[in-house]
Amino acid sequence: MTLQLEVANLQKRFGGLVAVNDVNFSLQAGEIVGLLGPNGSGKTTVLNMISGALQADGGRVVFRGTELTRQKPHRIAQHGVARTFQLVRPLPTLTVAENVLVSFAFGRYRHWGREAEKLVEEKLEFVGLEGRGRERVGNLTYIDQKRMELARALASEPSLLLLDEWLAGLNPSELKTGIELVQHLQGAGITILLVEHIMEAVRALCTRCIVMNAGQIIASGPSAEVLQQKEVILAYLGDDHA
Amino acid sequence: MPTYASLALVAVAVSTLAAAPFYLSDYGVGLLIGMSGYVTLATAWALFSGPTRYVSLATVAFFGIGAYTVAVFSETLPYPLVLLLAAAIGGTVAAVVGLSTLRLAGVYFVIFTFGLAELVRQTVTWWEVNITGTLGRYIFLPFEGRHIYWQLLALLTVTMLIGWLIGRSRIGLALKAIGDDEAVAAHAGIDVTRTKLVLFVLSATIITLVGAIQAPRWTYIEPSIVFNPTVSFLTLIMALLGGPMRLWGPMVGAVPLFLLFEWLSANFPNHFSIFLGLLFILIVFVMPNGVLAKLEGIRKGAAQ
Amino acid sequence: MFEHIVNGLVLGGTYALIAMGLTMQYGIARIMNLAFGDTIIVACFGTYLLVSAFALSPLLALLILVPGAFVFSYAVFLALMQPLVARAPNREALEVDSILVTFGLLFVIQGILLVIFGGAYTSYSYLNVGVNVLGTTVSANRLLAFVMALVFGGALMFVLFRTRWGMMLRAVELAPESAPLYGIDVDRVARYAFAVGGALAASGGVVVSMYQTFTATAGVVFTMKALIVVILGGKGSLIGALIAGIVLGIVETLVAAYIDPGLTLAATYAVFLAILLFRPTGLFGSAA
Numbered sequence: 001m002t003l004q005l006e007v008a009n010l011q012k013r014f015g016g017l018v019a020v021n022d023v024n025f026s027l028q029a030g031e032i033v034g035l036l037g038p039n040g041s042g043k044t045t046v047l048n049m050i051s052g053a054l055q056a057d058g059g060r061v062v063f064r065g066t067e068l069t070r071q072k073p074h075r076i077a078q079h080g081v082a083r084t085f086q087l088v089r090p091l092p093t094l095t096v097a098e099n100v101l102v103s104f105a106f107g108r109y110r111h112w113g114r115e116a117e118k119l120v121e122e123k124l125e126f127v128g129l130e131g132r133g134r135e136r137v138g139n140l141t142y143i144d145q146k147r148m149e150l151a152r153a154l155a156s157e158p159s160l161l162l163l164d165e166w167l168a169g170l171n172p173s174e175l176k177t178g179i180e181l182v183q184h185l186q187g188a189g190i191t192i193l194l195v196e197h198i199m200e201a202v203r204a205l206c207t208r209c210i211v212m213n214a215g216q217i218i219a220s221g222p223s224a225e226v227l228q229q230k231e232v233i234l235a236y237l238g239d240d241h242a
Numbered sequence: 243m244p245t246y247a248s249l250a251l252v253a254v255a256v257s258t259l260a261a262a263p264f265y266l267s268d269y270g271v272g273l274l275i276g277m278s279g280y281v282t283l284a285t286a287w288a289l290f291s292g293p294t295r296y297v298s299l300a301t302v303a304f305f306g307i308g309a310y311t312v313a314v315f316s317e318t319l320p321y322p323l324v325l326l327l328a329a330a331i332g333g334t335v336a337a338v339v340g341l342s343t344l345r346l347a348g349v350y351f352v353i354f355t356f357g358l359a360e361l362v363r364q365t366v367t368w369w370e371v372n373i374t375g376t377l378g379r380y381i382f383l384p385f386e387g388r389h390i391y392w393q394l395l396a397l398l399t400v401t402m403l404i405g406w407l408i409g410r411s412r413i414g415l416a417l418k419a420i421g422d423d424e425a426v427a428a429h430a431g432i433d434v435t436r437t438k439l440v441l442f443v444l445s446a447t448i449i450t451l452v453g454a455i456q457a458p459r460w461t462y463i464e465p466s467i468v469f470n471p472t473v474s475f476l477t478l479i480m481a482l483l484g485g486p487m488r489l490w491g492p493m494v495g496a497v498p499l500f501l502l503f504e505w506l507s508a509n510f511p512n513h514f515s516i517f518l519g520l521l522f523i524l525i526v527f528v529m530p531n532g533v534l535a536k537l538e539g540i541r542k543g544a545a546q
Numbered sequence: 547m548f549e550h551i552v553n554g555l556v557l558g559g560t561y562a563l564i565a566m567g568l569t570m571q572y573g574i575a576r577i578m579n580l581a582f583g584d585t586i587i588v589a590c591f592g593t594y595l596l597v598s599a600f601a602l603s604p605l606l607a608l609l610i611l612v613p614g615a616f617v618f619s620y621a622v623f624l625a626l627m628q629p630l631v632a633r634a635p636n637r638e639a640l641e642v643d644s645i646l647v648t649f650g651l652l653f654v655i656q657g658i659l660l661v662i663f664g665g666a667y668t669s670y671s672y673l674n675v676g677v678n679v680l681g682t683t684v685s686a687n688r689l690l691a692f693v694m695a696l697v698f699g700g701a702l703m704f705v706l707f708r709t710r711w712g713m714m715l716r717a718v719e720l721a722p723e724s725a726p727l728y729g730i731d732v733d734r735v736a737r738y739a740f741a742v743g744g745a746l747a748a749s750g751g752v753v754v755s756m757y758q759t760f761t762a763t764a765g766v767v768f769t770m771k772a773l774i775v776v777i778l779g780g781k782g783s784l785i786g787a788l789i790a791g792i793v794l795g796i797v798e799t800l801v802a803a804y805i806d807p808g809l810t811l812a813a814t815y816a817v818f819l820a821i822l823l824f825r826p827t828g829l830f831g832s833a834a
């Protein structure tokens with residue numbers, strides 16, 4: 001096993017609120033690890049610091065031996081870390097294909113022209129949007145926008161993918177497809193950090209889980225164990241989500 | 243790839259425009275100079291401000307820098323070198339402005355550019371009064387109206403060509419993505435600050451050149467003439483009226499507004515800024531994306 | 547030296563006052579008003595008119611111009627800003643729209659002033675006598691200007707920090723999204739904040755006109771200075787605006803005295819550049 005990502009003593013404050021407090025964990029290549037916890041526990045903030053959207057107040061992020069801590073988001077993307085957003089963020093004036101093309105054009109291997117167009121078509125097909133490239137993103141349903149966003153993240157050809165509740169809001173059959181998609185990505189060798197509330201998905205996908213509460217990691221380990229513990233934790237914290 | 247037909251069309255249009263001075267009076271050539279100047283200004287402005295939505299209010303700062311550079315150096319340096327120097331100075335000022343503001347939120351950029359023309363005007367005035375001891379300067383260059391017009395036409399053609407190339411290139415895609423959502427653009431791998439900086443410097447350099455090329459028209463120059471804030475304002479209205487997101491938008495807005503402005507300043511010399519201000523407010527309310535977008539919307543509406 | 551510090555304090559007091567007005571408009575009403583400085587200039591000319599044509603004292607002019615500016619700003623907000631607020635999908639879009647519309651408004655106001663008063667430097671003489679302050683001579687009008695800036699600034703602080711209404715304003719400033727949850731009508735608060743900002747600008751204009759010359763086209767410079775003070779002080783921080791205003795006033799006065807009066811705007815910009823490069827959140831703003 002090779003070390004892919006190492007997060008050490010990560011810290012983030014918003015005014016008086018300590019949103020992330022001394023968070024430590026690491027990911028091995030090819031793993032899918034779940035990042036769980038109630039709303040407001042700091043999961044998105046952790047993803048934001050790994051991807052460079054926010055500057056950490058303390059601690060380090062090391063990705064495949066490279067320090068990412070104070071790097072800008074575009075550098076981090078070019079190093080091979082991609083992300084989706086908890087609330088989808090399509091680029092509204094661009095077409096579906098252009099949304100995906102952006103990541104191919106500026107991501108890790110910078111494709112352009114015919115070749116890039118072909119790659120975009122492949123990615124759209126992979127997420128189930130074949131033939132819809134010319135549509136405006138605004139015309140897509142919420143679920144299709146989520147697919148598009150996954151395609152866009154994959155188009156920067158990452159080796160680490162940060163998914164922020166990407167499966168939330170899917171109906172049961174969509175969820176099944178979604179889980180299969182993520183499994184495919186693992187098959188392609190991508191390491192995944194998965195922020196997720198849907199236990200079914202976590203059980204199906206994650207080998208390990210990390211549980212956060214109030215900015216701190218309160219449990220971590222193999223999924224089966226952690227999820228069992230989680231029952232206890234939920235009873236203790238109160239269940240504020242499905 | 244452009245079709246040969248459209249290439250031929252552009253060639254015919256440019257050569258017709260180039261031949262126009264031979265058939266027009268001096269007054270007509272004067273109008274053409276003003277018009278091609280403003281079309282170039284508006285197009286260059288929209289190159290950066292259109293897709294990124296960073297409203298630059300500093301057009302006349304660069305325009306004036308161009309004009310002043312010509313006034314100062316036209317007697318000591320050969321003309322092409324003066325143009326190069328003007329472009330270099332304008333580009334450097336833009337780089338300083340961009341480096342200090344474009345990594346921050348858009349509003350800092352707007353604020354910085356808002357007062358920039360006044361800053362440059364006051365500083366140049368101070369310099370001229372205290373260091374060189376002259377406020378006004380004369381420009382003696384052996385240019386007739388049509389020479390200036392041809393230069394502007396060439397600059398406009400190049401500007402349009404640049405705009406067209408950008409629209410088809412990676413950087414064009416990057417600009418559109420930045421205009422939509424900077425954070426998403428950055429996470430997709432775009433160096434947001436550098437992209438904005440490059441485009442702002444390019445746009446400002448073209449604007450500086452417009453000022454430099456037009457300078458000989460005045461013969462006599464002083465800061466209050468070349469740093470007139472109306473230039474920034476007009477450029478902005480023109481680009482917005484036509485639609486700053488499209489290559490042809492600024493031109494569509496600039497031609498009628500320039501004629502209107504000419505008419506207003508001839509007939510209501512004291513009131514035109516009131517009219518223009520009101521018109522501008524109206525444009526922002528009625529067609530915030532410009533005429534071209536409006537027409538497209540109407541056409542789509544009719545088709546449904 | 548001491549004389550310049552005193553003059554700097556006077557100027558700084560005025561800057562702090564107008565910057566507070568801008569903070570009300572930008573920080574609370576969320577409108578970037580590029581015509582802000584033109585409200586100041588209108589008040590300058592209004593005072594000039596009342597003093598020279600009707601022989602009123604500037605203090606009485608205040609009683610007319612400040613409520614007038616309140617009503618005018620309220621109307622501007624209702625007519626021009628409210629529709630923009632309603633149609634804006636997000637904060638950024640509103641910012642761009644308000645910048646554009648107020649840029650247009652600036653030309654309208656400036657055009658009207660030019661038609662009525664022309665483009666020349668204007669001033670009037672009021673209380674132009676020297677007063678001895680701690681050993682240096684300061685003109686009485688400056689002293690009065692300083693006292694008035696203190697009174698207005700103090701009154702605003704009192705309202706903001708000691709009244710229910712002020713608490714509502716600050717709630718909207720700090721948490722515009724959650725303020726409605728506490729039963730605060732954000733739109734109403736924005737309207738009043740914008741109007742109060744305009745009234746403060748007018749009071750600043752009256753104060754400025756007592757000791758400085760002004761022109762119809764000087765609005766841009768006042769807007770710039772107010773913006774720079776707001777940024778230097780940290781967006782939304784009134785105490786910050788107070789201190790930053792005084793800092794800018796002293797810097798300008800010293801530059802004018804020891805280097806050259808023609809370079810004050812350059813000095814202002816140098817301060818601005820320094821904030822942008824080293825501390826964009828301002829001296830007193832929290833790092834977000």
Ligand SMILES: Nc1ncnc2c1ncn2[C@@H]1O[C@H](COP(=O)(O)OP(=O)(O)O)[C@@H](O)[C@H]1O
Pocket residue numbers: 014017019037038039040041042043044045046
């Ligand atoms: N940009 C921000 N500014 C201020 N507070 C924030 C910001 N982002 C997140 N927070 C706060 O930090 C805490 C953690 O939020 P977040 O990471 O989004 O939690 P989660 O993703 O686990 O639901 C919350 O209390 C949230 O309100």
Ligand SMILES: [Mg+2]
Pocket residue numbers: 040043044045086
């Ligand atoms: Mg979250």
